[in-house]
Amino acid sequence: MIRTPLLTIALLAVASTGLAKPSSQPASWNAPMDPFRIVDHVYYVGTAGLGSYLFETKDGLILLDGAVPEAAPAIEAHIGQLGFKLSDVKILLNTHAHFDHSGGLAQLKKDTGAKLYAMDGDVSALEGGFYLGSESDESAKAPPVKVDHVLHDGDLVGLGGVALKANLTPGHSRGCTSYSTTVHEASKAYELLVFCSATVAANRIKPPLQYPGIVEDYRKTFARVKTMHVDIFLAPHAEFFDLAGKRAKVKPGAPNPFIVPGELKPFIEKLEVDFEKQLASP
Numbered sequence: 001m002i003r004t005p006l007l008t009i010a011l012l013a014v015a016s017t018g019l020a021k022p023s024s025q026p027a028s029w030n031a032p033m034d035p036f037r038i039v040d041h042v043y044y045v046g047t048a049g050l051g052s053y054l055f056e057t058k059d060g061l062i063l064l065d066g067a068v069p070e071a072a073p074a075i076e077a078h079i080g081q082l083g084f085k086l087s088d089v090k091i092l093l094n095t096h097a098h099f100d101h102s103g104g105l106a107q108l109k110k111d112t113g114a115k116l117y118a119m120d121g122d123v124s125a126l127e128g129g130f131y132l133g134s135e136s137d138e139s140a141k142a143p144p145v146k147v148d149h150v151l152h153d154g155d156l157v158g159l160g161g162v163a164l165k166a167n168l169t170p171g172h173s174r175g176c177t178s179y180s181t182t183v184h185e186a187s188k189a190y191e192l193l194v195f196c197s198a199t200v201a202a203n204r205i206k207p208p209l210q211y212p213g214i215v216e217d218y219r220k221t222f223a224r225v226k227t228m229h230v231d232i233f234l235a236p237h238a239e240f241f242d243l244a245g246k247r248a249k250v251k252p253g254a255p256n257p258f259i260v261p262g263e264l265k266p267f268i269e270k271l272e273v274d275f276e277k278q279l280a281s282p
Contacts, residue, residue, distance in 0.1 A: 028238070029100065030070055035078035036247065038258050039232060040183035041162065042192065045078035047071050048244070050100060051236045053194060054079065055181070057160025060090035063114065064164075064179060064194060065236055066104030069143055075104060076111060091159055092116045095196040096173035097125035097132065099142035101236045106143035115148040117157055119168060122175025123147045132174055133210035134202070151177070169225060171218030172197040174211050178225070183232065185256055190231035195264060197236060198222065198271045200278050215279065222272040226265060233264040240267065 028049030035045045038053075046052035050067040052075050061084060066072060076086055089112035094102050097118075105126070109116055118126055125132045129144035151157070153168035157179075167178045176196040183192050198221050203210040205218070233241050241263070249257035 025068065025100075029068055030074070032074065033247075035082050036250065038234070039185050039190070039192070039256055042181075042183060043082055044243075044247075045075050045082070046238070047074060049238050051194070051234065051238060051243070052078075052104075053234065054082070054084075055159075055162055055164065056084075057162040059160030061088045062091045062093060062157065062159055062162070062164065063089050063108065063112070064093040065095055065101045066092070066106075066108050068100050069103040069107065072104035072107040072111075075108065086112045089114045091157060093157065093164070093177075093179065094118050094122065094126065095178070095194065095236050096176040097122035097142075098173060099131070099140060102126055102145070103142040106145040109145055116145060117149040117151055117166075118147045119151045119153075119166060119175035119177040121168070121170060122173055122177070123150055125173070125175075131202075133204065140202075167193075167224075167228075169196050169198065169221040171214060171221045172199060172201065172203065174214075174217070176221070180228075180230075185259065190259055191229055192232040192234065193228065193230045193264065194234045194236075195225070195230075195240070195268075197240075198225070198268060198275070200275055205275070205279055218275055222268060222275070225268045228264065229261075230264045231261045232258050233260065233267070234258075 026049055031048035033048040037043050041056040043054040045054045046067055052067055053064040055062040092109055092114045126145055126147055129142050131137055131140035134140055151166045155166045157164045164179045164181045167180055169178045170176050178193055178196045180193045183190050205215055235241050246257040
């Protein structure tokens with residue numbers, strides 16, 4: 001069963017106005033979690049509830065997602081705990097322009113000097129600091145952040161021999177981006193995907209639509225993701241892939257608990273069923 005209680009509490013409970021105000025954010029969004037290596041050159045530097053991922057390369061670091069604004073200091077501290085410097089971060093990425101994943105980017109960009117790469121469909125929301133389609137909703141706003149490089153579906157973000165593919169998986173946001181790369185463990189290659197999201201959450205999928213074409217975008221994403229071969233499924237929300245449970249199983253000499261081929265498919269199928277039910281509801 002897919003567990004989405006955090007999104008239900010934080011997003012759907014305030015669906016009439018948009019996203020959660022700081023006072024109503026789930027506690028896990030800012031709860032501490034020690035940083036750790038997931039696999040190969042990939043590290044977790046987020047909070048207990050919100051994912052932030054670090055990709056180490058020979059020429060510096062790529063940081064994916066900034067969580068909420070209040071989490072930026074923790075992400076920065078985690079980078080230091082792993083033995084890196086903030087100036088080692090050369091590229092910032094974002095799965096989608098919602099404040100619980102883009103909120104810390106402005107501070108992280110300022111403190112690292114990194115360049116921000118983002119999918120074209122989310123550029124306006126990132127630079128405007130708003131939730132697309134709910135621009136007047138103050139509770140959903142994030143610190144505006146300048147995008148330095150605009151990405152398009154299939155673009156590769158490369159640094160120091162590491163390449164992340166930007167896969168457009170729209171619906172949850174217009175530019176929702178799932179990043180894929182190949183990693184290695186015990187001389188074997190595995191396909192890793194940081195899946196953006198495909199929950200409805202606070203989005204309006206019936207008129208007035210959150211943005212034109214949102215229903216078609218969701219369906220394209222469901223169809224595309226079901227065909228992807230994914231060995232390691234990660235996401236911006238920790239409960240999507242049972243971060244806590246898998247982290248507890250990390251032990252020297254034990255199989256890597258994050259390597260679960262095929263785990264994403266039933267997850268995306270469940271989201272598709274939930275989406276169609278909401279779309280068909282009165």
